[in-house]
Amino acid sequence: MKTQPKPGWKSKIHEIIYEADTPAGKFFDVALLIVIAISIILVMLESVSDLNLKFYWHFYIAEWIITIIFTIEYILRVIAIKKPKNYIFSFYGIVDLLSTLPTYLAFIFGGHNLLFAVRALRLLRVFRILKVTRYIGESNRLLLALRNSRPKIIVFLFAVLIICVIMGTVMHLVEGEKGGFDNIPLSIYWAIVTLTTVGFGDIHPVTPLGRFIASFIMIVGYGIIAVPTGIVTSEITRSEKDKIPKNTQACPHCNETKHLDDAEFCHNCGKSLHEH
Amino acid sequence: MKTQPKPGWKSKIHEIIYEADTPAGKFFDVALLIVIAISIILVMLESVSDLNLKFYWHFYIAEWIITIIFTIEYILRVIAIKKPKNYIFSFYGIVDLLSTLPTYLAFIFGGHNLLFAVRALRLLRVFRILKVTRYIGESNRLLLALRNSRPKIIVFLFAVLIICVIMGTVMHLVEGEKGGFDNIPLSIYWAIVTLTTVGFGDIHPVTPLGRFIASFIMIVGYGIIAVPTGIVTSEITRSEKDKIPKNTQACPHCNETKHLDDAEFCHNCGKSLHEH
């Protein structure tokens, strides 16, 4: 809706934060990833009670430094984009906000323990790391192959689930509470553990008939693991030939990505990709 | 044998219940699947003793509602088809009957506990869900690839079984009753658990020689898991080129499906597909 030309520095920040074509943009991405990685490692270590008792104040200070960095980044992201709503209400916008808020709330209201769980949401920022893999052409090819084989894999996993439901029910009726198959949902959980060849061993059949059926489930699981593999392999073999776009530009108006290399206008909102 | 023309409403019910070309037919299929899914979830939850004690009457009433819906559906199915025997004595016909009978029998004779097992047969109705995947062309392709590679996979699984029989016997002789390899069938069960890389851990070798042989079995299992995968992959790659029929019409005379798109007569009984 707003059509006034934005000042040059906003356009520059947009280029640095949202794109990765310039050296500054690449540096920002890498630096941000390092901070995210550190923040995640901190959340991990804080969860180890021994370490938390010993280094409580170290964690506390590091926590605040990271929160301030994330706050500055969040404000910059809101300023740099033309339509802030597009960022604020996007998936990443909400995750970025939830990465900073809990520390402030814990400071004001004091409920440190409860807010730890919310702060763990910061982990979702890790997906930004995946975004970097865009630079590696290989990962685009992989994602494409996976996306193309998604309908087939969903059908397959659905069939696996139905097999598990039926087998779980059968095992509940056969084994009863002797081997730990107390109820049908638990037996279905066991069937999934077995069919996927994980096999924890916390629940396992003890009657001869139960073991016979379990053997059958295992051999089926061993046989059909071939299906998703076959699907993805044939997809990857085919995708080897296709060309993959590597453009990282983002529209300064609507934030849409995946533009062609020689695109002058955004394919989503039709505005210029270069004019801010 | 009967050749009198059926009234129009029967032909319409047939189209709705047995086919999925019309909006009403598709709606019926989806609605039925939802009821089946609810009935299955009910059977699952009822098996959890805590929930069964708490919500006994809720389950009881829900049980009766579903039974009545299934009864109506069963009667409609019998009426709508020209030769009811074709449906009644088919796999689905028997499963559909067994989905309703137990509740009535439990009401009349009171043996609630015993009939729970029979009611679990209702789970088999879940296969109707698989039938819906017909609409997704992908699943047809998958099924075709699986069907084509079936002879090879059976030969492979047969070889796996023979390896397990031999290895199980060897482990029984080597480990004896120390590691839980009490008898040959149990040892074969362990060999299947190991070769398929499930590995529950309820039985495991304890002697050095037993562990050496177990290592051998595991490495063999790790090596030959490649075989079914190779089979299915080469099958899927090949099937990518083939055309898949999507026709869902069912003959009103003999209930045969899989007709060509422009078929006028049933390829099974030779009667018209449109005239009822």
Next chain:
Amino acid sequence: MKTQPKPGWKSKIHEIIYEADTPAGKFFDVALLIVIAISIILVMLESVSDLNLKFYWHFYIAEWIITIIFTIEYILRVIAIKKPKNYIFSFYGIVDLLSTLPTYLAFIFGGHNLLFAVRALRLLRVFRILKVTRYIGESNRLLLALRNSRPKIIVFLFAVLIICVIMGTVMHLVEGEKGGFDNIPLSIYWAIVTLTTVGFGDIHPVTPLGRFIASFIMIVGYGIIAVPTGIVTSEITRSEKDKIPKNTQACPHCNETKHLDDAEFCHNCGKSLHEH
């Protein structure tokens, strides 16, 4: 060495026992497989101590019936072939002898328990069942693909073993006797259990460093399971095009198999395939 023409009945027995082109030959094969299957099931059930106490005499009598059948078969095999040494000292010849001898020895010397282990060798006769799969063209194709990819798979499994040796030693040094990694061979056993994704759980790391290294091993195992699959798949895809010979004739002189369909003379010893 002997060149006198054999009488007709020997030639006929040879055709029935060693080949499978005639109805009688096929019937003999199937009947033999059923007897072998029964004898294997008997050995299995006998190992279950409960059943052995209950049905001791049933097992004893069945045991003798099978032994006598196998003895007759063994004598016929020796008579029917021109150079009995070729059969007697072949792998199957020795297995066939060991399938009958233990019962006689147990009868004469009384050492029933000890000879049970020897009788379990009878299991090796099960390989004859695999021979039947020759009739299924699919299994030939599979075997061919496996044989062609054998050098690659051996190289791969060798590399896996070396990884397991190194990882096992590392885990022994890191975990010591805390997690059950008492010595290097045991730790290597654990590394094989883990890398092949079997995961019994009888031995598992308990120190943070040990768990970190274990995570690494697991991810490596998950990543390289792709290698044998890739090898076999590319082999099977290639072998799809090749023609597979289905001839089951065996030379009456040297017992060589795999003759071409229009072969008149044995490609091994040069004698006629038809003249006995």
Next chain:
Amino acid sequence: MKTQPKPGWKSKIHEIIYEADTPAGKFFDVALLIVIAISIILVMLESVSDLNLKFYWHFYIAEWIITIIFTIEYILRVIAIKKPKNYIFSFYGIVDLLSTLPTYLAFIFGGHNLLFAVRALRLLRVFRILKVTRYIGESNRLLLALRNSRPKIIVFLFAVLIICVIMGTVMHLVEGEKGGFDNIPLSIYWAIVTLTTVGFGDIHPVTPLGRFIASFIMIVGYGIIAVPTGIVTSEITRSEKDKIPKNTQACPHCNETKHLDDAEFCHNCGKSLHEH
């Protein structure tokens, strides 16, 4: 830097030790591998405390024999090469030195127990065995396919790790300390154990919600195991066509390998491959 012509016997030793074109060179390689294999088996057996007590002196003497053989080999390697620094500071040079030193140090300073760990480094010499696989063209093809698919597999394993980090955190929040998910690093370890379908069973969910999430992780792990397989398979299928060099010559000046069959000069340092 040194350019004086080396005497003939050095050039001969170089050919025997570093190359494998001559019968003597091949014999040296095989003999060395056998000694390495024996030394590794010795380290393994020594770690079994029962055996170490019983055969202490046997191990002690064997230890010294192997150390002396390795010392002679090390000295020959240093002498035979023109620029010893190239060998001494290479990976193999350091490993070779560390394979002999500990025994001498233990003899001088007496710290036998401590140096056992260092001697286990001798295991790294096992990589020389892998070098032998160069003779098998297949292994070159495999390595090439693996090297080509490395970027894709790294991206994939990276994605797997991120899934494990997120899932581990979720399980820690859901299960808490009930099922053993004491802290986030431990929960991530569990997520890796589960996603890779290893499933030790030392930690496993006990709450219904935890089991539901675990089922989800297992099915995801079962579905995405297809990805590395697909990558490697398409790589191997492609590599089948390529030609693989089998030349084993090593440059006497800079020790570079992988020369073309008709190469006269080293492609790395430009000096003659034949003149020493």
